[in-house]
Amino acid sequence: MSPFAAALRAEFTKTFTTRIWWILLLVMFGYLALLAGGISFGLAGLNSARPELAQQGGEGSVAGLPLALVAPVVYSLATAVGYVFPVLLGSLAVTNEFRHKTLTPTFLATPKRGASLAAKWGTMLVLGALYGVVALIGTVGVGALGFAVFGLDSQLGDGDIQALLARAVLAMALWAVVGVGLGVLVPSQVGSIVLILAFTQFVEPILRLAGGFADWAGEVARFLPGAASDSLVGASIYSVISGSGVAALEWWQGGLVLAAYAIALAALGYAVSWRRDVT
């Protein structure tokens, strides 16, 4: 077996022999299910409580809004809101090694450092996809239930929605490896968690909001990782909130931008921390 294949198997076992992967997964699921349920049950309930709203929206609407617009926004909460969880998982996979000094056994078994980082990257790509699937079970499962309970069309039969769900899984996979890249770039566990929370919850939302005010800023803002991810998925609650005048990226462009972040961060982190002396 090649060092990479052996390291890949070891990385999966590493992930599943500590608790953090399922703790983060459970928290993410609960949070997203609650959020998606709140919106879908709320809107659908409002729709049936206020017949004049339903009247006004006509066929295929909920609370006066077209279902074809609302449903993808609810389902894509999985990525638009849930993406921080795979990022945290990916970064912890790296920063735990520094924190607990397990880089020593890791590098003793896999002295080819590139292979060992690539194995972590590959493992987290798969774990991120798993997070994506579970996140969608949360948003689609509960969201569609809300629409269905009030007799509305969940839109799940729509081929566009199905493609959106598949792209959401890909986005979550890429977010996990963005986390790996951040972890190697900022090996301090506390440091990288603070960075991730600050950037995803504060810095990027503000920058994207600013992008709505000037075209040149919007031009830049659509290349931010969160915006790229939303383009990849094709729907997001943020795009609804802050409609920028500049067109979003194509879905495949968004995917490439996000993948570029993941690769560039890992390459930079490799040089900064991964190939350093382990003392």
Place this chain on the structure above:
Amino acid sequence: MPTGVPIEFRGVSKRFGSVQAVTDLDFTVQPGRVTGFLGPNGAGKTTSLRMLLGLVTPTSGTATIGGRDYRSLERPVAVVGAALEAASFHPGRSGRDSLRVHALAGGVDAARVHTVLDTVGLTDYAGRRVGGYSLGMRQRLGLATALLGDPGVLVLDEPINGLDPEGIKWIRGFLRSLAGEGRTVLVSSHLLSEVHQTVDEVVIIAKGRLVHSGPLSSLETMTGGAVVVDSPDRAALLVALHAGGLAGKASRDGIVVPGADPAAIGHLAFRAGVELSALYRESGASDLESSFLALVGEEGAL
């Protein structure tokens, strides 16, 4: 049975920023013997071993195993087993799972996990998370990790630290049996007395420099051994020794005469008509320890 290959340090130096940790180290560790790698705190033992294992890049020089760089080994875990200080484990992972991860990464048969747990006596605790291990248990887990690939070369950093007396006795015998099978065994320690019963060879460093290397017996011949002699009439004995050109120093056990021969002292006393109540060579351990301290002595202090 895996056979050992030599470990070679050739002109190895390491500088961390402004700290010169290791300077121009040059020595060879032979298979089939237990070699003690000795030096006081901060001498550079751990740094040297980490350079050998590809964890730290030397500023200059090469450290090789069987002529090869660690990083170029195909399946390093099966060639070199290493345990570096206690506690390099994820506290949330069980001992058994830590070994499973290492076995997978090293391409080692998973059945070895049970074997090595049994060897180091951790089977009963294998399912516990390492965070709850005692120092001695972590030390044993480290040794189990080193043994996982049944390697011909073992590199152990202070493996005796934290073990109970029974564990110490066991590991001494165990290291000897590994060397007896033809493996290369390199064991670091900051105490010669901790390993002198175990090692055949010593490599002594102080402040990052090699100060001595050779068989354990080479330390004995350095001081020539001290002789303890005593008499009901110490004054007469001292006079007799002085007349024979020997300088003695009174101590609790008697008069200690460094670098002397017991037979010669007995003869001197007989000729002077001084009655002796004791005459023996100082025990090997304290003798070796004093040569060790002399070697690292002024050099050794941090």
